[in-house]
Amino acid sequence: MSSPVAPSPSRVPFPGTGRVAVVTGASSGIGAATAERLAAEGFEVVLAARRLDRLTALAERIGGRAVELDVTDPASVAALAASLDRVDVLVNNAGGAFDANPVAEADLNSWERSYDVNVLGPVRVTKALLPALTASGAGDLVFVGSTAGLVSYEGGASYTAAKHGVHTLAETLRLELVYDPVRVIEIAPGMVRTDEFSLNRTGSQEKADAVYRGVREPLVAEDVADVISWAVTRPHHVNVDLLVVRPRAQAAQHKVAREDG
Known part of the structure; x- marks a missing residue:
């Protein structure tokens, strides 16, 4: 465990003071919306994702910096x-769902991919950037x-x-970093309609659209x-x-109000 540090005698001003925010998975969806919002709040934003063409266009528009990143590749994380x-x-946003199969029909390749992207990816990036977050004197470590x-x-x-792994990762880090000047924040969205999440999970636009059919005002990326x-x-x-954070129409994972019944 890190050794105790004396509390800072003064507050660190927020935002607009040259604070640097790194957002992974920033080429689309929640990541892109978060990068844009933080830039508007005065942060210097580093947008990191695999699709550099998308990143570059968004970075130019918001005045950020685009960096190609594959969270499953240790060399790519080290380069970042x-x-x-x-x-x-650091906003650990990169992730995704890749199937909707019952356990009896599990595709183990999909399981390995999901764990590598959603759990090991944030671990790699957090481990690499934690020294800088600590050195900032007021770091924020965010898990989506x-x-x-x-x-x-x-x-x-x-x-x-x-995603249960992400939750316990955040909980464990909060314990381990309690003496360090780093906050650990977990944001847990419910139903969020984006262009790619459900499409990647279901494999078809028709199935992806069905996830949100009849739901009045599901969350969008900008809400998160x-x-x-x-x-x-x-x-x-x-x-x-x-x-x-859920849409009002979603009372729980299994309880969603749909206008078409």
């Missing part, structure tokens, strides 16, 4: 860390988890198991970005341990 002089905020990491449900256990921005701009002694 080596390119950064300062990190104040899911309500799937809190409640299990039928179908797609490869994803729910991985708003929550992330709020959490990292609280005074640094305020730690948002876990914030669950």
Whole structure:
């Protein structure tokens, strides 16, 4: 465990003071929306993802910096860390779901991919950037988890198991870093309609559309970005341990109001 440090005698100003925020999975969805929102809040944003063409276009629009990153590749993560002089905020957003199979029909390749992207990826990036977050004197380590990491449900256990891993990762780090100047924040969204998440999971646009059919106002990426921005701009002694955010139409994983019944 890290040794205790004396509390800072003064608050670190938020935001607009040159604080650097790294957002993984920033080429689309929640990651892209978060990068845009943090840039608007005055952060210097480093957008990291595999699809450099998308990153570059967004980075140019918001005044950020695009860095190609594959969270499953240790060399790629090391290159990201080596390119950064300062990190104040890390948003571990890269992740995804890759099937909706029951356990009896599990595709183990999908399970391995899900664990590598959702769990080992954040571990790699966190381990690489944690020294810089600590050196900042007021670091924010954010995990974009899911309500799937809190409640299990039928179908797609490869994803729910991985997101349970993200949840316990955040909990463990909060214990291990309690003497260090780093907050550990977990944001757990419920139903969020984005262009790619359900499409990647189901493999067809028709099935992806069916997930949200009849649901009045599911969350969108900008809603989650708003929550992330709020959490990292609280005074640094305020730690948002876990914030669950769902659309009003979703009372629980299994209870969703649909207008078509």
